[in-house]
Amino acid sequence: MRVAVVGAGVSGVLAARELATQHDVALFEASDRLGGHAQTTEVQVDGESFRVDTGFQIFNKPRYPEFSALLDELGVATRDAEVSLTVQSDTPHLLLQGTSLRDLLRSGSNFTTPAFYATFRCLVRFIRHAKHSSAVGVTECSLSDFVMAKGYSPTFIDSYLVPILSAVSQMTRDEILQLAMPYVFAILNAHGLLEFTEPPRWKTIVGGSRSYMDRLAEPIQRCIRRDHQVVAVARTPQHVLIKFQDRPVERFDAVVLATHADQALQILADPTRLERRILGSFQYQARVGVLHTDSSVMPSDPKAWASWNYRLTDAGDGRVAFTYDLGKLNGLSPPKPLLLTFNSSAISSKHVVQAFSYRRFVLGRESFEAQAGLAQINGIRRTYFCGAYWGNGFHEDAVVSARAVVERVRHQESFQLAEVGGT
Incomplete structure (x- = not known):
């Protein structure tokens, strides 16, 4: 069977790699780079070269089992990563340090203010609520509604909960407060932040995420077509037609759309009503990060520098700046700090290395409900969908999604040419 895969992020490359063992596969990528959010940049600092990740950065084995197994299969080397959090205000007054209960207890400076005790008590209670989420009625509410109904303190919300969620998702404060509670608990659990005990050991990939993407794509180089912008996917009872801006139309037996949900919907020439409803429920926001060496955005005390540095503004508008x-x-020791900052205009232009823009889907109630409809559109009319948006937006979700599509393609005896549930 001839299969087209559109989109060369981790889910697209993995799907193409595994399908290529049994089918004739072509992998189309609009840009000249594979990897999507897995992006490694080589930076020169005072004559030394460093490779840093600006998109996907860290993982842990307990919560990323499929992704970890993939790295082992590829023989990709990893190393322990330091994961720590500092929250500060513009005054500058250090509010909080640590990512887990154990971190908070270990940090003596936290005990100097009553705010710490209030935050600590709220965190213990929040973890208990998370452990019994089915019993506290969280399915239909947002984080904002939940913390208000349960009486959580503003200090806990703004000095711990929002910063830690921002650190792992790169979402803004307003977006975090509108998160559906199942996403909140799933994200925190995926990062080991709902444990009373020691959190999982974090890992990063030696040489950057490019190392694993190169190995993942190695067996399918002949299948990869960079700089191939797909503008339309037209489906007939017998074939799938892939159309390009300035290239001849190509014909396939099936297509795997490994793009963002809204991009998949946009290129479908004749989306069904169900495809419109499900794919159209996923909303996306652009995130612009600046890679730089300007240490002025970091805490004034170098001892307080952390892997994740969250800065509250005093403007009263809810804006925050986040610096990795x-x-x-x-695990690098550059002569100058290598920093990646989101949502800050305070960076000196002379210290800027490069800016990056990533699109991330908004984890809202609509997307949570839409995810339940995947089976209704996957495999219908010779079309399959995969990507991290079918989960919580992480690499683990991308890998799981890709492998689910591969299994469905392999075991589907015949194509369903009519939409399930009507047209």
Whole structure:
């Protein structure tokens, strides 16, 4: 069977790699780079070269089992990553340090203010609520509604809960407060942040995520077509037609759309009503990160520098700036700090290395409900969908989604040419 895969992020490359063992596969990527959010940049600092990840950065084996198994299968080397959090205000007054209960207890400076005790008590209660989420009525409510109904303190919300969620998702404060509670608990659990005991050991990939993407794509180089912008996918009872801006139309037996949900919907020439409803329920936001060496965005006390540095503004508009210390996260020792900052205009232009833009789907109630409809459109009319948006947006979700599509393609005896549930 001839199969087209559109989109060369981790889910697209993995799906193409595994399908290519049994089928004639073509993998189309609009840009000249594979990997999607797995992006490694080589930076020169005072004559030294460093490779840093600006998209996907860290994982842990207990919560990323399929992704970890894939790295083992590929023989990709990993190293322990330092994961720590500092929250500060513009005054500058250090509010909080640590990512887990154990971190908070270990940090003596936390005990100097009553705010710490209030935050600590709220965190213990929040973890208990998470452990019994089915019993506390969270399915239909947002984080904002939940914390208000349960009486959580503003200090806990703004000094711990929102910063830690922002660290692992790169979402803004307003977006986090509108998160559906199942997503909140799933994200925190995926990062080991709902444990009373020691959190999981975090890992990063030696040489950057490019190392594993190169190995993942190695067996299918002949299948990969970079700079191939797919503008339309037209389906007939017998074939799938892939159309390009300035290239001849190509014909396939099936197509795997490994793009963002809204992009998949956009290129379908004749989406069904169900495809419109499900794929159209996923909303996306652009995130612009700046790679730089300007240490002024970090805490004034170098001892307080963490892997994740969250800064509250005093403007009263809810804006926050978030900075990753890529040296700490990647186990590097550059002569100047290598930092990746989101949502800050305070970076000196002379220190800017490069800006990056990533699109991430919004984890809202609509997307949570839409995910339940995947089986209704996957495999219908010779069309399959995969990507991290079918889960919580992480690499683990991308891998699980890709392998689910591969299994469905392999075991589907005949194509269903009519939409399930009507047209």
